[in-house]
Amino acid sequence: MLDLKNCDGRKDIKSMTLDEITEELEALGEKSFRAKQLYDWIHVKLAVSFDGMSSLSKELRRKLKENYSLTSLKTVEERRSRVDGTRKYLFGLEDGHIIESVWMQYQHGNSVCISSQVGCRMGCRFCASTLDGLERNLRPSEMLDQIYRIQSLTGERVSHVVVMGAGEPMDNYENVVRFLRLISSEKGLNISQRNLTVSTCGIVPGIRRFAEEGLQVTLALSLHAPNDEVRRTLMPVANRYKLEDVLGACRYYFEKTGRRLTFEYSLVRGVNDNLEEAGALARLLRDEKGHVNLIPVNPIKERDYVQSDRKAIADFKNLLEKNGINVTIRREMGRDIGGACGQLRKSYMEGEG
Ligand code: SAH
Numbered sequence: 001m002l003d004l005k006n007c008d009g010r011k012d013i014k015s016m017t018l019d020e021i022t023e024e025l026e027a028l029g030e031k032s033f034r035a036k037q038l039y040d041w042i043h044v045k046l047a048v049s050f051d052g053m054s055s056l057s058k059e060l061r062r063k064l065k066e067n068y069s070l071t072s073l074k075t076v077e078e079r080r081s082r083v084d085g086t087r088k089y090l091f092g093l094e095d096g097h098i099i100e101s102v103w104m105q106y107q108h109g110n111s112v113c114i115s116s117q118v119g120c121r122m123g124c125r126f127c128a129s130t131l132d133g134l135e136r137n138l139r140p141s142e143m144l145d146q147i148y149r150i151q152s153l154t155g156e157r158v159s160h161v162v163v164m165g166a167g168e169p170m171d172n173y174e175n176v177v178r179f180l181r182l183i184s185s186e187k188g189l190n191i192s193q194r195n196l197t198v199s200t201c202g203i204v205p206g207i208r209r210f211a212e213e214g215l216q217v218t219l220a221l222s223l224h225a226p227n228d229e230v231r232r233t234l235m236p237v238a239n240r241y242k243l244e245d246v247l248g249a250c251r252y253y254f255e256k257t258g259r260r261l262t263f264e265y266s267l268v269r270g271v272n273d274n275l276e277e278a279g280a281l282a283r284l285l286r287d288e289k290g291h292v293n294l295i296p297v298n299p300i301k302e303r304d305y306v307q308s309d310r311k312a313i314a315d316f317k318n319l320l321e322k323n324g325i326n327v328t329i330r331r332e333m334g335r336d337i338g339g340a341c342g343q344l345r346k347s348y349m350e351g352e353g
Pocket of ligand 1: 167168199202223296300
C-alpha cells in the first residue's frame with residue numbers, strides 16, 4: 001500500500017490509484033462505486049476540498065477529512081505574456097515551498113510544463129533551478145495539481161505535459177512514474193501518454209529502468225554538448241555517466257518503447273555553439289532515433305553565459321540538417337514574464353517578484 005503522506009501525516013489520497021482508493025474505502029466500510037465517485041471528484045471534476053463532493057454522504061466526507069489530505073496548491077502568482085499568451089504560475093505547497101509551472105498555447109493544444117522537485121541537485125551550470133540545491137521531492141499529487149489548477153484557472157483542457165520544470169525526474173523516480181500513470185489514466189484527465197514528455201539530464205540507470213515501465217511517453221535527453229569534455233563543463237552529471245553510456249541507454253529506451261527521443265541542446269555562446277561542435281554532434285547522433293531541439297540558452301544573472309546570436313544558431317541548425325539530422329529551434333515562450341527555466345521562482349524567492 002502507498003505510504004505517501006502529506007506534512008501533517010495524513011495519507012495523500014490524490015496520489016493513489018483507483019485500486020488503492022477502492023481498498024481504502026472498503027476498509028472504511030464503503031462500496032466500491034464510492035471509490036469511483038471519489039476518484040472522479042479528485043481527477044476529473046478537480047475538486048479542491050472534500051466538502052464540495054456533493055454526491056458523497058456527509059458521514060463519508062467527514063471520514064475522508066479525518067483520514068486523508070486532498071493536496072491542493074495555492075496560486076501565489078500568475079503572469080500572462082502579452083507576446084504569446086504564455087502564463088507562468090507560482091504555486092504554494094502546504095509546507096510553504098514555492099514551485100513554478102508554465103502554461104503554453106500551441107496549435108496542437110495547450111501544454112503545461114511542470115516541476116518534479118522543489119529545487120534540484122544536478123547542478124547544471126546554466127540552470128536557475130539548481131542554484132540553491134534540492135529542497136525536496138514532489139509527490140504525485142503535487143505534480144498532478146499543477147495541471148489541475150492550471151486547467152481550472154484557464155478553463156481550457158490541457159492536452160500535453162512536459163516534465164521540464166525544476167527538478168530531475170530520474171532523481172524522484174517512483175513519484176514521477178506514478179504521476180505519469182495517474183495523469184494518463186482513463187478514469188482521470190486521460191492525457192495520452194504520447195503527449196507526455198519527460199526530460200532528463202542523463203541518469204543512465206534511471207533511463208534504463210524507465211524503458212521497462214511499459215509507458216509510451218517521450219523521453220528528452222538534455223545533451224548540450226557533442227562530447228564528454230564540453231558536457232562536463234556544463235553538467236556535473238557528465239562526470240558520473242559517459243555520453244556513450246547515456247546514448248546507449250537512450251537507444252535501449254527506443255528499442256523497448258518504439259518512441260523516438262528528443263535531444264535538447266541549449267546553445268551557449270562560445271561554449272558549445274561553433275560549427276565544429278555542430279559537426280561533431282551530427283556524427284554523434286547519426287544513427288540515433290530522434291531529433292535535436294536547439295534552445296537558445298536563457299541567461300541567468302548568477303552566471304555569465306550568453307545566448308548564441310541568431311546567425312550562429314541558424315548556421316548550427318543548417319549544418320545539422322545538411323548532415324541529415326532532424327532539428328527544430330525551440331520557440332522562446334513568455335520571455336516578457338520573468339525569464340524561463342525556474343527564473344521566476346528564483347526572483348520571487350529573492351523578493352524581486
Ligand atoms: N532535469 C531535467 C529537466 C529540467 S530542465 C533535465 O535536465 O532535462 C529542462 C531543460 O531546460 C533541460 O534541457 C535543461 O538543461 C534546460 N535548461 C535549464 N536551464 C536553462 C537555461 N537557462 N537556458 C536554456 N535551457 C535551460
